[in-house]
Each structure stands twice: as C-alpha cells, then as structure tokens.
Amino acid sequence: MVPFVTAGYVPSTTAVASSLPLTALLGLLPLVLFFVLLGVFKVPTHWCAVASLVTALLVAVFGFNMPADLSLLSATQGAAFGFLPILYIVIMAVWIYNLTERSGRSEDVRTVFSVMGKGDQRVQALLIGFCFCGLLEGLAGFGAPVAIACAMLLAIGIPPVKAALIAMVGNALNVGFGAMAIPVATVAQLGDSTPEIVASTMGRITPFFLVWVPILLLAIYDGIRGVKQCWPPALVAGIGMAGGHFVASNYVSYTLTAVFASLLSFILVALFMQIWSPTTPESQKSEEAPEKLTVSRTVLGLMPYWLVIVIFGIAKLWTIGVDVPAWLASTDIHIEWPGLYGNLLDGSGAVSENPVFNLQWLSSPGTMLLLTGLVVSIAYGVFDSDGKFPFSFSAGIRTLGRTFYDLRITILTIAVIMALAYVMNFSGQTVAIGTWLAGAGASFAFLSPILGWIGTAVTGSATSAAALFANLQATAASAAHLSPQLLLAANEIGGGIGKIMSPQNLAIAATAIKEPGSEATLLRKAAPYSISFVVILGVIVLLASRGTLGFVIAS
DSSP, X not given: OOOOOSSOBOOOTTTTTTOHHHHHHHHHHHHHHHHXXXXXXXXXXXXXXXXXXXXXXXXXXIISOOOHHHHHHHHHHHHHHIIIIIIHHHHHHHHHHHHHHXXXXXXXXXXXXXXXXXXXXXXXXXXXXXXXXXXXXXXXXXXXXXXXXXXHHHHTTOOHHHHHHHHHHHHGGGGGGHHHHHHHHXXXXXXXXXXXXXXXXXXXXXXXXXXXXXHHHHHHHHHHHHHHHHHHHHHHHHHHHHHHHHHIIIIIOGGGHHHHHHHHHHHHHHHHTTTOOOOOOGGGBOOOOSSOOOHHHHHHHTHHHHHHHHHHHHHHHOOSSXXXXXXXXHTOEEEEOTTTTTTBBOTTSSBOSTTEEEEOSSSSHHHHHHHHHHHHHHHHHHOOTTTTSOOOHHHHHHHHHHHHHHTHHHHHHHHHHHHHHHXXXXXXXXXXXXXXXXXXXXXXXXXXXXXXXXXXXXXXXXXHHHHHHHHHHHHHHHHTTOOHHHHHHHHHHHHHHHGGGOXXXXXXXXXXXXXXXOHHHHHHHHXXXXXXXXXXXXXXXXXXXXXXXXXXXXX
C-alpha cells in the first residue's frame, strides 16, 4: 500500500531490509539509469531525466517508505529551484550571447581575442575557458560561467563540443570557491569547522591540478600538436591560477580565491603574450579582421562581458556607503514549501530546514545578467558604430523572446533534473549512498572526495553537495581519526570535479553551444576527465591523511 502523510517523515539509511548496502544500491538506481540511458543508449536527455525522476519517485515511495505526496512535493520544490535560479541564469546568459550575434558584434569579439592571442585560437581558448570562466565562477557560479564561456568560445570559432569540454573541465577546480566561496562557507558551517581553515586546505590541494589543467585543455582542443606549440602560455596560466589559489585562500581572503586567482592568471598570460609568439598552423589561426577595430568598437563588442564583471563585482563586493551584497540578500524571500515543510524531519526528529525555498530575485545572478542584457540592448541601439551595426532595444527584447523559445526543451530538462535531485535528497537516497561509503574506516580518506563528486553530479551544485555530506564527512573523520578539514576540503574539491558530468551542467553546456541533444556526446567525452580527476584527488587526500602530504592540511 502506498503510504501517505500521517506523521513526519524521517529518511532512513537502512530502509531496505534493514541493510545499509542494499538501501544505498537501491538509492543509486535513478542515477545509474540516467547515465546508462544517456551514455549507452543515447536517449534524449529530457527523456532520461523523466525516466529517472519516475524511478526516483518509485524508489522513494516503495523502497524508502516516503509518503507519496511528500515525494511529489519534493519534486515540485526541485523543479522550482530549477526555474529559479538555475534556468533564470542560463536563459539570461544565452540571451547575452545572442545579443552579440544578433547585433553582428560577435565578429569584433573574435577580433579582440585574436589580437590578445596573437591569432592563435588555442591561446584564446585558455584565456576564455580557463581564466575568464574561473573569474565568472568566483563572482557568480550557479551555471553562469559555463554558459557564458561556452558561448564566447563558440563565438571565436571553437568547435561546439570542444568548446563545451574546455569550459567544463577548465572550470571544475574553481567551483568549490564559486559565488564568493559559498560552498566553502556552507561545508564549514555544517561540518563544525571554520571556513578559513577549510579554504586554506583546499587552496593547498587545488594547485596539484591547476598547474597542468591548461595543458590538458590544449590537448582536448588540439591534441599533442597543441601541447607542443602552446605549452608556455598554458604553463603560465596554470602557475598563475595555482599560485593565486594558494595565496588568496591562505593570506588574502578565501571568498576571493577564484576571483583573485583567475585575474592573476589572465593578466600573466596577457603579459606573457607580449613577449612570446606561438607557432600557429592554418587550421588554428583566427580569421583576420577585414578592418582595424576602433576603441569604441572594441569596448562595445566586449561590453556584454566586461559589464557582467562590473555588475557582479558591485553586487558581490561593494560595501562602501551601502553594503550592496547585504542589501540584495535582504530582498530574498524564504518560502516554507507548502505541504512539505514541517512534515520532513532530519535524523534527530527535528523539522528539516531543507524544504525552505529561497526565492532570489534581486540577489540572483540571473537578475544581474538580465540587467546586463538590458543595458547592452540600450547601448547597442544608441551606438551603431556609424551605421555598421544597426540595432534597437526592441530587437534586444525580441531576441530574449526567441531565446526562451529556443530553450524550451532545455527548460523542461533542467526542471526535471532538479526535481530528480530533490526527490533523491529528501527521501534519503543520496545520504544512504554517502553513509555506505563512509563505512570504509581509515581508507575513507580515498573515498571522501567521491561523496562530494556524487553530491554535485546529482544536484549540479557544490553548495548542495556541502549541505548533503558536510556533517557526514566530519563524523566519519572523527570516527576514523582523520582530519575533518581535510575531508571537508576534499568534499568541495570533489564536488567541483563532479560538476563536469552533472546532468544539469551537461544540459547547460549543450544549450550554450547551440546543440541541444548533445548531452550524451558530452557525457562520453567528459566522464573520463571527471573520473580521473576524482581518483587523483582521492590519492592526494589519502596520502595527506597518512602524513606523506601532511603539509596540505591547514591548522
């Protein structure tokens, strides 16, 4: 008989035959089904999401004994989160890119980056997919960096699938410090630690990856040839990002880690290109501009992107006279999800705060992108560069309407994926998986990053991965005599790596490169990088826990 609400629901990690392993394996079923349908059978992403959501609902009701109405209500809250803020951000980010295309100024954007990269698209890919994407991650997060970076890479002529891979892989190590390091603050608070210590530990681990990730991006784009011909600027980019992570997280401000490191990396590469020139084959040369750009055309062409940085910078950092971040946050509306709040309990029997929906309207990155798009539409309508780029504000609004229409399948897909994530989370499926892994004793140090990896792969958010597993990581650390800050740091770095193959991230990237339905291709190509990264991270954490790399643990 299907259970309905009679009392509060407490998720159980031993719901199936009183067995944790069986419960965890059943909890994995919806996620395994999604990736098998997508990666093996190449089923369209939205149907994969629908099938997995139905499976998760059935598992929640019949496997975890969650009342059917609470299961459905969990799905509705997840879908709402899919719309606000995630889809809000994605739609606005794609609109901004479409404005540059619709206005005709995308050619000027290509020319500007061609000049910076001395005509080599591989160097341009590093500047955008690694440095600029990391900067946006530090400021905004929530899907905006990959969406914008993919669009920009596409605009300069990078093949669509490679553009998506460069952005997703290049962004991964900054995700844990994304959106002014919200994931760090979350995991530290829920793991009974301090964010400064967790961030400091993270900033000593991420450089192990960051110094060579740009080299990997070259290989993704142009194979061995790209590495041989462009490794110097890639090395500069990696050293700049790695050094920036270490310095900012340990000595400046952990909230600015991704911003500081990305700016440092970008500046160092730009300066290095003043004294070094690549050997560029014809196939990797940017198209030469038919005419020399004026300063005004350069400023207007790049306006959507530099204005994004200005607006996000003010919204996230401005505290002189008016504390803008605090004021924006004060406009958030916290909604106790009807029918769910009060009926969902945590392990101690207390009312869970998870069914509180945070409606961000002014503080949402989507609103900042909307403001950017409106200002750009006005500017492009007023300044047409001597008639070369005729445009109007109304054309900008029509472009927004067209963007909504073009993204209709993506809107469905992401809403259903987030509904799936919430059902798995609220029913206890995700926690059961994590608790099972946490039973590995001292060797859990190797598995610790996999928890964050799974959490973000399911939810698409490193912050959500922190909320899911922070307490579990801290408890496991205490039981196995491991460093809590090490495991909390591993959770968030692993979460960033998991985002590479998160269904939500795949859908965002596929949309940004204007190839909806390419998620299966992206998954097959991206999964090896994500899996390899998390295995390497597990080895690093294991060695650190045993004292071999003890210096990475901050105190």
